[in-house]
Amino acid sequence: KQDASPPPRVPCKPMPTKNNLLDSRQTKEKRSFCMVEKGTSLLKKMEISVAEAEKRTGKNAVNMQETYTVYLIETRPVDAASEGTNPVPDSLWRRYSEFELLRNYLLVTYPFLVVPPLPEKRAEFVWHKLSADNMDPDFVERRRVGLENFLLRVASHPDLSSDKIFYSFLTEENGWKETVFETGFQAKADSRLKALNATFRVKNPDKRFAEMKHYGDELQSVISQLLRVRARAADRLYGVYKVHGNYGRVFSEWSAIEKEMGDGLQSAGHHMDAYAASVDDILEEEEHYADQLKEYLFYADALRAVCRKHELTQYELEMAAQDLTSKKQQREELATGTIRTFSLKGVTSKLFGQETPEQREAKLKMLETQIEEGEELVKERNAECEEFVKSAWVDIERFKEQKDHDLREALISYAIMQISMCKKGIQVWNNAKECFSKM
C-alpha cells in the first residue's frame, strides 16, 4: 500500500523545457511525455526504454504469412549508468499484441487500479497527410514512443511496478506468454468483460464513484471533440501554408520580365517557399500534443472501468444482502406459520394443503444453513466492497493529481509551440518584406 504523500517527482528523460524547445529540433529523438515518479523500487533499480522498432515476417496462428512490427525493450541497471561504465543493456523484442496481453492481465488482476493505457491500436483522428497505415514509419515511431511511455507509467505506479508478470515481460523473452496464461487470468478476463457490459441497477453506489464515472464520460467526450477539430484544423493549416509556395514560383517567373523589381521579387519568392515548407515541422509538433491528449482519452476509459467495477461489487453485495433478507423472512414465516410475503409456495400450500411437520422441519434446517452461508457471503462481499472502495479511491486520487499535472504540462508545451510558430512566421514575413522594400 502507498504512503499518504506522493513521492517527489523527477523527470526520467530530458523533457523539452521552455528554453530548449525553441532551439532543438528533436523531431526524431526519443521523447516520453510523462513525469515519472522515481520513487518506485523498480525504477530505482532499472532504466527502461523502447529503443527501436523493426519489421518482421512470419507465420501466424492460422499458418499465413504476415508482416508485423516488433519493438526493442531495453533495460539497464541504474547503478551501472551512473557509474559511467555504460554496459550493454539487456534487451528483448516484443510486438504490440504482447503489450496488449500484459495490459489485459493487469486489468484483470488489479481491477481497483486505473491501469495506464496503450497507444492506439489503429490511427484515429488522422488528417489527410498522416497515413492511417500501421506500417507507416511515422505511425510506428509514434507508437514506439507511446509504448515506452506505457512501460514507464506502469513502472512508476506504486502497486503495478512490483508485479512479477510485468517484471518478466521486461526481462524474459521466451516463455513469458505461457507464464501469463498459467496465472489463469483468462477466465477472470471473460467474466470481467461480461460484467462490464452488463446492465444492472445499483441502489447505493458510492457517490464519489458515480461522479468519477460521469467525469470519465465527459472527459472522453470532450477530448474526442478536441481531437476531431484538431485533425480538421491541421488539414486546413497545411493548405494555407502550402499555397504560399505558389507565390514563390510566380514571383520567380515575374522577376524574369522585370528589370529593377526582379531581384527583390526573386528573393521574396524564396522566403515564400521557406514559409510553405515550415508547416511540416509545425504539424509534427502538434501531433505530439495530440498523442498526449489521446493518452488521457484512453485513461478516461480506464477510469470508467474502475468505477464500473465498483458498481459491480456493490451490486453483488446488494444482491447477497437481498437474498439473505428474503431467506430470513422465509424462515420467519415457516417458524410462525404466517405468510407475510407472497410466494408461490405459500399459494400452493394454501391450495393443496399444508406440509407435514417433518417436511417443515427439514425446510427450516435447510434455510438455517443457507442463512448462515448467506451471512458469511454478505460479510465477505461487504469486506470486498470496502476494500475495493478504499484501494480504488487512493489510486483515483493519485490519478487525478497525475492528470492535472500532465495536462497542464501539455498545455504549456502547446502554448510554447504556438509561440515558436508565430515567431517563425514573423521572421519569414519580415524577410520577405525586406525583399519587397528593395524592389
Add this chain to the structure above:
Amino acid sequence: AAALGTTDEPTSAMSAGAPRSLASSGQKSIQDICHPLSAEESALNPGSAADTGLILPNGTPVDTSSLASSSSLLNRLQLDDDLDGETRDLFVTVEDPKKHVSTMETYITYRVCTKTTRTEFDLPEYSVRRRYQDFDWLRNKLEESQPTHLIPPLPEKFVMKGVVDRFSEEFVETRRKALDKFLKRVADHPVLSFNEHFNAFLSAKDLNKRQGLALLTKMGESVKYVTGGYKLRARPAEFAAMGDYLDLFTQKMGTIDRIAQRIIKEQSEFLMELREYGPVYSSWSSFEEDLHDPLEGVSGCMSNCSSALEELTEDMSEDFLPVLREYVLYIESMKNVLKKRDQVQAEYETKLEAVVFREDKKPPVPSDVEKCQDRVECFNADLKADWDRWENNKRQDFRQLLTGMADKNIQHYEKCLAAWESLVPLLQDKQEAEGETS
C-alpha cells in the same frame, strides 16, 4: 526616303535612358522633335491646354527654339515622381468621405481639395465634393481627350454585393486612398494636369453642367485619333516589347490573383475550425477544477487568434485583391493606347507609300502626310515618356502592395504571439504554486 517599318532597336531599353531615334522618323532624334506643348505645335492641337503657351511646372516659360532647352524640358518632365515641393505648383488631395442617403440611392462623396499657383485656375484654392461617378467621368474624358497618353487607373467600379460592404470604413478608406493616388498622378503628369476636364473636376461647383458642355465641344478632338482601317506592317520593336511585356505581366497578375484568392479561401476554412476550438476548451474547463483556469486561458487564446486571422483575411480581400484587379483593367486600357499608336503609324505609312509611288511628286512631302508624321512622332514621344512614368509608378505600387501584404501577415502573427505569450506565465505560475504546497 524616310525609313518605313522597324529599325533594329534593342527591346530592353524601356527605362528613361538615353533618348533614341524613333522608328518611323529615321535619323531624327527625340531632342529634335518639338514637344506637343510647344507653341509651334499649338496649331495642330486646337483646344488643348497649350493655347496659353508652355509653362514649366515652376512657372518659367519654355524656350523651345534651342535644342538644349528641349532636352532639358523633356528631362524635367520625366522626373515627375521626384519633383520636390519647390517645383510643384499643383497639390490635390482626396479626403473626408461622407455617406449621402437619398430616397433613390445611397452613395459616398469625397472632398477634393486643390491648392495651386497655376494661372489656368481662377482661384488659388478649391474644395469640392465628388463621388466615384465623377472620377469615372474624369478618367473617361482624359482617355478621350489625351489618347496618346497613359491615364492612371481608378479603383474598381463594381464590387460584389454581399462579399464586400461598400459602406464599411475599411472599404471606403481603401477607395479614398486609391482615388487620392489617381488624382495625384494626374496632377503630377506634365500634360494631363493641364487638361481642362481635370481643371473642371477640381474647380467646378456643379460638375454635371460642365459634363454636358464638355461633351459638346470636345467631340471633334477624339475623332482625330480614330483612324480606321489602316494596316500596320510591323510594330516597332520598342512598342512590340511593350505589348509583349503587358501580355506577360497580365498573366502574372492573373496567377497572383488566383493564389491570393486561394489563400483567403484556405484561411477562411481554417478560421472555421479555429472558431470551434475555443468553445471545446471552454466546455472542458467547466468540469475541471485545477485545470479550469488553464483551459479557459487556452480558450481565450484561441478566440484571439481567430479574430486576428479574420482581420487578416478581410484586409487581404479588401486591400490586396482590388489593387491587383485594377492593374489588370488598367493594362487593358494601355493596350488600347498601343493599338491606337499602331493605327496612327499605319495611316502615316500608308499615306507616305502612296506619295512615294507617284514619281512626279518630289519633296517637300504634302502637308497631310507631314501632319501624319508629326502625329506619329508625338504619339511615340508621349507614350514613351508615359511608359517610363508607368514603370516607376508600377514599381512603387507593387512595392507598397507587397510590403503591405507582408505587414498584414506580420501583424497577424504578432497578435497571436502576444496572446500565447501572456498565457504561459499564467500556466506556469500556478504550477510553481502547486510545487510549493505539495
